[in-house]
Amino acid sequence: MKYRKWTATILVMLLAAMSILSACSGKGNTNGQTGSASPNGETSETPKQEVIDIDWYVNLSWWKYSGDYGKDKFSQLIRDRFGLNINFITPAGDGSEQMSAMIATGAVPDLITVESWLDYKSSLVKGGYLISMNELIEKYAPDFEPYEDIFNWYKESDGKTYVLPNYAYSSHAMKPGEKLVPNSGFTLRTDIYEQLGRPDISTADKFLDALEHVKNEVKSYDGKPIIPLQLYEFTANGNSSLDWLQEYFAIPYETADGQFANRLYDEKYWDTIRFLNDAYRRGLISKDNFTDKRDQVNEKIASGRVFASLTAPQDFTDSMRTLFNNDEKAAYETFVLRNYEGDDPVLTDIRGFGWLVTMVGKDSKAHDRIIKLLQFLNSKEGQHLVHFGWEGETYTYNEDGTISWTEQYMDATTKQDGSDKQWGMGFNLLMDWYSVKDLFPKPEKPVDIYLSEENMKKPLVDYSYDTSARIGKVIPDHPDRDKMQEASNRISLYWGRELPRMIMADSEDKARSIFDETLKKLDEMGRQELDKYSNELFQNAKDALGIKHSWPLYNN
Known part of the structure; x- marks a missing residue:
């Protein structure tokens, strides 16, 4: 943020906060019962809860949701299984003014995703604007067990962790001596x-x-x-x-x-x-x-x-x-x-402790649903869904456990008419690439190489290091x-x-x-x-x- 006179700075902060964060908490009863769902996202007949609108701020001006939100299968799953409707917000520029406004005013949305190397997370913690993942897990998702080494890497001075990263690589998951592609x-x-x-x-x-x-x-x-x-x-x-x-x-x-x-x-x-x-x-x-x-x-x-x-x-x-x-x-x-x-x-290499980190606002009225959504997105089921979609519709399994894309999915990606957005695949804010990288099909046609960065960047592996x-x-x-x-x-x-x-x-x-x-x-x-x-x-x-x-x- 470019610093001007103090009064002008505060005005910019307040206006930015008011303009992008006016609906941080949504509507509805947060204690409603969530219907259960199958791996393909088909909810059971358990009574549905009232849907809560939440704001998710992503500190990347170029970021876009990968599907057709509200109409695609992934966003419908989020609505039906977790009772959430997400309003994604991105900054017009580099996000420094919006983040400074949050820190100065405390007007923090339900979810915030920022680059892991920026220290906004600690400023928000010091301001008392976030709720720790420890508290959310203990209260609402006691069976959620993030990788211990990654979770502890992000501990703040109070001993609690307030973020969940994407593209992080745990020593508990990595194979000894394994080489990963570079970023x-x-x-x-x-x-x-x-x-x-x-x-x-x-x-x-x-x-x-x-x-x-x-x-x-x-x-x-x-x-x-x-x-x-x-x-x-x-x-x-x-x-x-x-x-x-x-x-x-x-x-x-x-x-x-x-x-x-x-x-x-x-x-x-x-x-x-x-x-x-x-x-x-x-x-x-x-x-x-x-x-x-x-x-x-x-x-x-x-x-x-x-x-x-x-x-x-x-x-x-x-x-x-x-x-x-x-x-x-x-x-x-x-x-x-x-x-x-x-x-x-x-x-x-792409190992590291995450490209982006996601935090939860302390004043959100949907804590119970949000942590269950985050748990799902971090699970094997959730990762499989955001990467591959729906079995029989976008992919099928091969005998060796890898997947093959269906003709329906490949046709949709080829048409370039937006029909590939019907599934909402590719949601990348909480991706765990390591858990799925070996499941992608081997390239059969030249265009297939673009469907997996593992395939595309293989020539660079010998020069890639942790x-x-x-x-x-x-x-x-x-x-x-x-x-x-x-x-x-x-x-x-x-x-x-x-x-x-x-x-x-x-x-x-x-x-x-x-x-x-x-x-x-x-x-x-x-x-x-x-x-x-x-x-x-x-x-x-x-x-x-x-x-x-x-x-x-x-x-x-």
Whole structure:
């Protein structure tokens, strides 16, 4: 949030809170009896309860419910089994103003989902605006047993846990020595790559040269200019593509003696800025990339204009499938990029302790129903439903226990007329990918690869590592916690403001000058003190995980 005069700030907070959170508690009797339901969501003849309307705030501007809410089978199951009708709310921007308004006013919705690395959850806990999962489970769902290691990871200073994460990986579930795919992935269009003769793109400079060939020789697709390299959307805090590029360039986040290292200040970090600045000055990154939102990125991929991208490919598989259904030659593949020296990348795998975390507002009038819904979504039955839908309708079982998609479902996904939304599959706010990843069918046709990120990113597994400790483990009662969070926010916003200037600089010298000036400014803003605090969290995380080093290359 950009700070203005105090009175203006409070006014913005109050207006934001009033506009998005006016219906935090719903209507109806919360003590009504819930009808039982079969795994396929068909409720029994137990008397139905009155439906309660609840608000679920998701702190991602681009997030959309995957079905046709209120009409699809999944939302009808939520209504019939749990007596809930959900009103999903997303911010217009990065969500900082909405979250600040909640913290300042206490106007908190029934459910809140935010990025796990943001510390909004602790501010809401301190304000007394959340109810702990411990209390909800004890009162209403005593048979709900979240994975202990993940649940304890999120304990606050009062010893209670207030969140449930998605995409978290428990040590109790993982197989010893198992390798998982990374979160990120460089992708490119196979047909265009083959048209170029599949040139060597293993290092940064060779890849840029190949992109220039795409720009100058291929030029267009379906009458529209080709975009050689597409990045994620730029936000107030920077760009996720750059966060992942530092992994492909193998920049360590830990020193040899086990201390936290701020990658921005590693001598090799400049290479990531140099790479993007070079790409921009050669016309390989579109100017639109700096203003595009997620929807625009999806549109460009679906239209076939994007040759290569550095994103999380699973975020754009629908668009890749749309393109393939229109042109079966237009398939995407992942590939390994290395830095200018040719070092192997060190990619963060999808393990971690969650991408998003979901919390429950203390003043909600539907606590009993909400925790039962969360329990269902975390269960084997719930995970199977959100990933695969309904047996006999969207999938059938194979002899080996994997599933096969039905012709009905595949036809619906191919039509591109919205008919695939009738089931409401793909609800991702509480997904447990590990529990279902091995059940997906093996790809039979090229388009099938987009139905499982496990299949799509297999070429990257050898370079994927568990770097869970990198983000640190919060010390709930640390005396400087709030101060450091404020410093982190200020530094992150300043970096996000300067990053486009570096990339769009008209010369390498100018880009380097802006980069150096930015690092100097971050030091003036308290970066060194923040790094010391980050090191404490880093050591706390390694202690919790029982490891000496987190940077994978130090463990060889």
